[in-house]
Amino acid sequence: MAKFVFIVPPLTGHxxxxxxxxxxxxxxGHQVGWITLDPDLGAKLPEGGELLLIRYxxxxxxxxxxxxxxxxxxxxxxxxxxSIKFLYEEVLIPLNRxxxxxxxxxxxxxxxDLVITDHQMFxxxxxxxxxxxxxxxxxxxxxxIKIMDELPKVHEWEVNQIxxxxxxxxxxxxTSIACSGLLTMVLTSKEFFGELELAPxxxxxxxxxxxxxxxxxxxxxxxxKNNRPKxxxxxxxxxxxxxxxxxFAKVIAAFGQQNMTVVVVSDPSLFDVWxxxxxxxxxxxxxxxxxxxxxxxxxxxxxxxxxxxxxxxxMVVIPIxxxxxxxxxxxxxxxxxxxxxxxxxKANHLLEAVLQILExxxxxxxxxxxxxxxxxxxxxxxxxxxxxxFSVNEPLELSNS
Amino acid sequence: MDAIVxxxxxxxxxxxxxxxxxxxxxxxxxxxxxxxxxxxxxxTKDLEMDSIEIVSFSxxxxxxxxxxxxxxxxxxxxxxxxxxxxxxxxIINYIQECQSSK
Numbered sequence: 001m002a003k004f005v006f007i008v009p010p011l012t013g014h015x016x017x018x019x020x021x022x023x024x025x026x027x028x029g030h031q032v033g034w035i036t037l038d039p040d041l042g043a044k045l046p047e048g049g050e051l052l053l054i055r056y057x058x059x060x061x062x063x064x065x066x067x068x069x070x071x072x073x074x075x076x077x078x079x080x081x082x083s084i085k086f087l088y089e090e091v092l093i094p095l096n097r098x099x100x101x102x103x104x105x106x107x108x109x110x111x112x113d114l115v116i117t118d119h120q121m122f123x124x125x126x127x128x129x130x131x132x133x134x135x136x137x138x139x140x141x142x143x144x145i146k147i148m149d150e151l152p153k154v155h156e157w158e159v160n161q162i163x164x165x166x167x168x169x170x171x172x173x174x175t176s177i178a179c180s181g182l183l184t185m186v187l188t189s190k191e192f193f194g195e196l197e198l199a200p201x202x203x204x205x206x207x208x209x210x211x212x213x214x215x216x217x218x219x220x221x222x223x224x225k226n227n228r229p230k231x232x233x234x235x236x237x238x239x240x241x242x243x244x245x246x247x248f249a250k251v252i253a254a255f256g257q258q259n260m261t262v263v264v265v266s267d268p269s270l271f272d273v274w275x276x277x278x279x280x281x282x283x284x285x286x287x288x289x290x291x292x293x294x295x296x297x298x299x300x301x302x303x304x305x306x307x308x309x310x311x312x313x314x315m316v317v318i319p320i321x322x323x324x325x326x327x328x329x330x331x332x333x334x335x336x337x338x339x340x341x342x343x344x345x346k347a348n349h350l351l352e353a354v355l356q357i358l359e360x361x362x363x364x365x366x367x368x369x370x371x372x373x374x375x376x377x378x379x380x381x382x383x384x385x386x387x388x389x390f391s392v393n394e395p396l397e398l399s400n401s
Numbered sequence: 402m403d404a405i406v407x408x409x410x411x412x413x414x415x416x417x418x419x420x421x422x423x424x425x426x427x428x429x430x431x432x433x434x435x436x437x438x439x440x441x442x443x444x445t446k447d448l449e450m451d452s453i454e455i456v457s458f459s460x461x462x463x464x465x466x467x468x469x470x471x472x473x474x475x476x477x478x479x480x481x482x483x484x485x486x487x488x489x490x491x492i493i494n495y496i497q498e499c500q501s502s503k
Binding site (some may be wrong): 081082084151152154156319325341351 | 432444449453455479484
């Protein structure tokens with residue numbers, strides 16, 4: 001039995017895969033903890049998982065600081081390349097700086113055999129290096145790596161931000177240690193990620209889908225009442241009210257009069273009236289829902305895109321910020337869908353795009369191909385097996401094939 | 402020789418026209434009709450192009466000018482702030498520079 005610790009940022013998309021990997025490790029008899037700033041994570045952990053909450057001897061100021069990081073990313077309207085600057089300067093660097101002491105404290109106390117840190121929680125890598133603990137990295141937003149290929153100077157700028165933080169905490173190295181040289185698990189398949197030469201420590205394990213059942217009411221009878229195309233529209237959890245209001249106004253105009261059922265993930269109170277063919281809920285049981293659907297409209301968050309593809313569904317991607325533009329680029333490149341520009345698209349473009357992916361079977365066929373590549377990559381079980389191997393200090397010979 | 406090179410040189414207006422054509426190809430004609438594209442238009446703020454759109458735009462320039470200019474190299478040497486502020490005029494000037502150094 002080994003002891004594992006996951007270090008996660010307070011971002012749903014980055015946390016969910018660790019919950020699945022952790023559940024498998026616990027099931028196989030290991031001890032697993034999660035280091036986080038978010039007290040609410042406790043309720044989401046798999047049975048037997050330990051919450052290692054970062055808590056400082058809190059002056060009110062520090063407590064407020066901790067809380068502000070929990071939803072910082074939702075507070076500003078960001079778009080395009082600008083958002084990368086915002087992400088590093090105002091979210092990731094302060095978040096990691098703030099978390100470092102807490103992470104270091106937990107690692108000393110918990111004494112894990114293996115640290116698994118998110119690629120955006122570089123404070124975890126720094127703390128592990130300083131305590132000479134082996135660490136591996138899980139890349140939950142693989143498109144972020146792709147930027148080094150498409151916009152090398154932007155990537156270099158990102159790396160420099162990380163290097164400066166490393167130096168602050170005593171790691172003097174001219175390269176970023178965010179991605180572990182031991183093992184960096186990229187949570188997608190090589191087919192979806194695209195051509196890019198990566199060092200052998202990078203291993204494509206496929207998406208790690210969080211299979212945990214979420215207790216959410218859903219009117220299945222209403223969904224299946226009509227034999228007509230069914231689509232899901234979701235732009236995830238990280239964008240604010242104004243973004244959403246503009247977006248869903250266009251969704252209503254696009255699909256309100258159409259012969260299709262539209263499941264929308266949104267606060268129903270956003271509009272007084274929604275069209276009759278819409279089912280609007282703040283949360284939906286997305287994984288249970290996807291097998292009944294024909295297509296998805298989303299913002300290009302890595303998890304929703306992977307969940308859509310692993311169900312072999314085509315999609316329309318409307319990226320808003322961060323790495324989503326690159327995720328959308330991949331969806332288009334592999335032929336599994338179409339992309340629209342978030343600021344420019346109008347209702348008729350959305351309708352045309354959705355009709356096109358529903359009618360032309362080539363999109364569905366491409367999505368099915370990516371689905372197969374995801375299944376072949378191994379997913380959660382493969383990830384857990386790799387973690388076990390590295391926890392006993394007998395690293396596998398890895399290949400990137 | 403000089404004469405041949407000169408005829409292939411584009412003036413500022415011609416380069417600007419070409420840029421507009423590439424932008425149209427990347428983002429679609431009907432969007433461009435509603436925009437007031439000028440040499441001062443920035444890709445991120447004014448034209449609201451995201452990073453993948455900027456990458457496809459640069460691929461079109463590369464395809465058009467080929468070996469004549471190292472556009473991808475020039476673009477990839479830009480840091481984040483330069484990229485955020487990138488406008489058409491900067492590209493026009495760069496292409497002019499390459500043309501006059503040939």
